Amino acid sequence: MEVPILKQGRYLIATIQAALSDEDLLQFRRALLDRVIQFRSRGVVVDVTALDVMDSFATRTLRDITYMIRLRGADTVIVGIQPEVAFAMVQLGLTLEGVATALDLEEGLAHLEQRARSSS
């Protein structure tokens, strides 16, 4: 299950479209980092609306992706965490500390624009 990554100007938009195995998640991490380097992207939106479970591995991988991209000087926003998924994550004790989140793709892109303006 490959995650499509679209280039939109200075940004990348990755939309997870189905449940991912651990291998899929690691493959996604590699592919996304490659694209960030290739396109010298300034920001990334990862849309997880279709993820029905965010367990410890998925949460850790998304956090790692964000930290790695930050070391490249780019921002990442996770968007579309479903309410029941958010509830389960908190019950499980999982956090996305230091990771930006937004309601949906539109707000995620707005967040990146805002970050770009405030740092320029």
Add this chain to the structure above:
Amino acid sequence: MPDDIRVLIRSNLDIVKARQEGRALAARTGFSATDVTLIATAISELARNIVSYARQGEIVLGVVESANAKGVTIISRDSGPGIRSIDDAMRDGYSTSGGLGLGLPGVRRLVDEFIIESVLGRGTVVRVTKWLR
């Protein structure tokens, strides 16, 4: 029970399979979307422990019914190394595999009943139940 669903766990791909089976069973049993997600997440963590610590094992899913309650039971069974100290394993932040160490205490918070038995060198069985309200 004859209607139990048994999912062999041998690789990370089976984790996805187990939680999809659990999600479907919980939905059929009448759980809300939130509870279905809690159940699927618990299965994911239990199956992950099998892959990380024991390499292989099984997840058995079933419906339990008593006079005035109905629920879903998840049994995670492996013949792995076992857990040296269950008290330690049930503390937040404890891990022996370099993981987050949130597995078991987190799973306990997702469900209503949580029973764990482990014998060093023999394996571990975790049995959890979520009741329909």
